[in-house]
Amino acid sequence: MANPIVLYFKGAWEELKKVIWPTKNEIIQHTLVVIGLSLFLALFLGAADYLLNFGLEKILFYR
Numbered sequence: 642m643a644n645p646i647v648l649y650f651k652g653a654w655e656e657l658k659k660v661i662w663p664t665k666n667e668i669i670q671h672t673l674v675v676i677g678l679s680l681f682l683a684l685f686l687g688a689a690d691y692l693l694n695f696g697l698e699k700i701l702f703y704r
Contacts, residue, residue, distance in 0.1 A: 663671070
């Protein structure tokens with residue numbers, strides 16, 4: 642009877658052989674999309690925070 646751990650790793654290795662890995666260009670493109678969307682979201686949330694803070698200060702501390 643084979644060791645279950647050995648069988649597990651053999652099965653995992655066989656499944657890894659079936660994986661279609663992304664190309665270098667796909668990795669670069671997807672990385673740039675993630676970075677671009679992250680920057681856009683950071684700028685959007687920063688601007689929203691600034692504008693809401695500015696508006697609330699004007700409302701709450703109006704003299």
